[in-house]
Amino acid sequence: MTDRARRIPEATVARLPVYLRSLAELHDDKIATVSSERLAEMAGVNAAKVRKDLSYLGSYGTRGVGYDVEYLSFQMSRELGLTHDWPVVIVGAGNLGQALANYGGFRQRGFPVAALVDASREKVGGYIHGVPVHHMDDLPELAADLGIAIGIIATPASAAQEVADALAAAGIRSILNFAPTVIAVPEGTSLRKVDLALELQVLSFYQEHRDTEGV
Amino acid sequence: MTDRARRIPEATVARLPVYLRSLAELHDDKIATVSSERLAEMAGVNAAKVRKDLSYLGSYGTRGVGYDVEYLSFQMSRELGLTHDWPVVIVGAGNLGQALANYGGFRQRGFPVAALVDASREKVGGYIHGVPVHHMDDLPELAADLGIAIGIIATPASAAQEVADALAAAGIRSILNFAPTVIAVPEGTSLRKVDLALELQVLSFYQEHRDTEGV
DNA sequence: CGGGCTTTGTGATCTTGTGCACGAGGGCGG
DNA sequence: CCGCCCTCGTGCACAAGATCACAAAGCCCG
Numbered sequence: 001m002t003d004r005a006r007r008i009p010e011a012t013v014a015r016l017p018v019y020l021r022s023l024a025e026l027h028d029d030k031i032a033t034v035s036s037e038r039l040a041e042m043a044g045v046n047a048a049k050v051r052k053d054l055s056y057l058g059s060y061g062t063r064g065v066g067y068d069v070e071y072l073s074f075q076m077s078r079e080l081g082l083t084h085d086w087p088v089v090i091v092g093a094g095n096l097g098q099a100l101a102n103y104g105g106f107r108q109r110g111f112p113v114a115a116l117v118d119a120s121r122e123k124v125g126g127y128i129h130g131v132p133v134h135h136m137d138d139l140p141e142l143a144a145d146l147g148i149a150i151g152i153i154a155t156p157a158s159a160a161q162e163v164a165d166a167l168a169a170a171g172i173r174s175i176l177n178f179a180p181t182v183i184a185v186p187e188g189t190s191l192r193k194v195d196l197a198l199e200l201q202v203l204s205f206y207q208e209h210r211d212t213e214g215v
Numbered sequence: 216m217t218d219r220a221r222r223i224p225e226a227t228v229a230r231l232p233v234y235l236r237s238l239a240e241l242h243d244d245k246i247a248t249v250s251s252e253r254l255a256e257m258a259g260v261n262a263a264k265v266r267k268d269l270s271y272l273g274s275y276g277t278r279g280v281g282y283d284v285e286y287l288s289f290q291m292s293r294e295l296g297l298t299h300d301w302p303v304v305i306v307g308a309g310n311l312g313q314a315l316a317n318y319g320g321f322r323q324r325g326f327p328v329a330a331l332v333d334a335s336r337e338k339v340g341g342y343i344h345g346v347p348v349h350h351m352d353d354l355p356e357l358a359a360d361l362g363i364a365i366g367i368i369a370t371p372a373s374a375a376q377e378v379a380d381a382l383a384a385a386g387i388r389s390i391l392n393f394a395p396t397v398i399a400v401p402e403g404t405s406l407r408k409v410d411l412a413l414e415l416q417v418l419s420f421y422q423e424h425r426d427t428e429g430v
Numbered sequence: 431c432g433g434g435c436t437t438t439g440t441g442a443t444c445t446t447g448t449g450c451a452c453g454a455g456g457g458c459g460g
Numbered sequence: 461c462c463g464c465c466c467t468c469g470t471g472c473a474c475a476a477g478a479t480c481a482c483a484a485a486g487c488c489c490g
Contacts, residue, residue: 205296208294
């Protein structure tokens with residue numbers, strides 16, 4: 001196996017899940033092969049970009065024909081690390097944490113919610129939507145025992161940095177932050193964020209400028 | 216007033232809300248001025264980028280001193296269109312839609328949820344967390360009457376494109392899509408997306424590659 | 431009132447990402 | 461079995477974004 005010097009660009013990584021979803025749709029429709037053109041349309045990008053993105057995975061297409069849907073799905077899943085489950089822990093058992101625990105899409109897509117964690121002793125001990133609720137202090141042990149790789153921060157902004165530190169200390173190196181605040185993580189830890197207010201404010205900007213500046 | 220030929224880059228627009236949040240924090244702490252260095256640290260970016268970003272808004276800093284927190288906040292709010300409310304409509308009164316309707320952050324940040332809308336007649340008529348539930352068919356009328364500028368798609372993926380079309384038809388030109396699918400919108404409509412599964416899969420990629428390829 | 435210190439604002443440069451256009455390669459029909 | 465046609469893979473040129481480095485500009489202290 002040639003050690004592929006190719007480092008997949010960040011922008012490409014962010015698009016792979018979109019392609020994968022399109023491929024799943026094609027598979028459901030019993031479609032065996034797909035052209036970059038078609039895939040591009042489904043993913044909402046242009047065809048050249050699809051081909052370039054896929055070429056980072058390897059030469060899995062057939063000229064004159066297209067890509068084999070099933071084979072490409074497999075290769076892509078492998079590259080994305082989706083051939084096995086990644087248990088996640090949700091920190092914060094408030095409204096958001098509970099809603100997330102209740103969301104079936106996680107388990108279905110290979111991210112089972114192994115535990116909920118909260119700082120309040122009152123919430124600890126029971127189950128929420130079938131997920132056990134533990135105390136923050138037990139995080140390191142939980143992470144080790146349950147093989148948790150990903151932490152989801154669903155606390156108020158004020159607690160987010162503290163939680164991030166605790167996750168890092170528990171050896172968790174992938175963090176998804178829902179708290180509306182910037183947090184710092186150690187070198188080597190991946191951080192993604194979901195920020196509702198930010199998205200709305202960006203929309204507000206363009207809305208305002210549409211109104212104000214014509215066009 | 217020089218008609219500013221400067222078009223604010225997309226990347227900058229996406230950071231403005233982060234700066235604004237940092238400024239709000241400083242204001243709460245009764246801090247009157249802030250340097251680009253300090254602001255950069257709070258926003259998790261580098262100082263040169265802060266200065267360049269802020270320079271698109273105008274020359275609001277004072278050399279040797281920094282930026283006046285209150286004045287900069289005001290200018291930034293104005294630019295972002297946050298000096299007035301933007302009523303939003305949430306489409307889809309399922310789990311996600313209800314959870315979003317219940318989220319107080321919207322109103323607080325100037326995005327009051329004016330209505331929930333659903334395709335199912337059963338859900339129509341009542342109130343959820345104080346928000347009236349209407350039928351999809353009434354969308355155009357609602358949008359006009361309530362001055363709704365932003366639509367939030369909180370339906371299953373299968374309905375998302377249809378909803379986007381309906382929002383467009385109702386004259387709504389800013390859309391935030393929570394459904395895990397790619398949707399097309401007319402030219403001139405802003406679209407942002409929040410995609411949990413995608414974020415997790417990206418984390419999965421980096422997690423997998425950390426494990427596999429050392430580093 | 432002048433010199434030095436601080437911090438902004440921005441030109442220049444480098445990196446990353448996008449899109450085009452075309453050669454290469456493989457299937458398929460005759 | 462040959463040649464045509466289709467679609468991939470990729471080199472190249474361009475656009476967008478990040479970072480650096482420094483001159484310009486204002487405040488403060490003596």
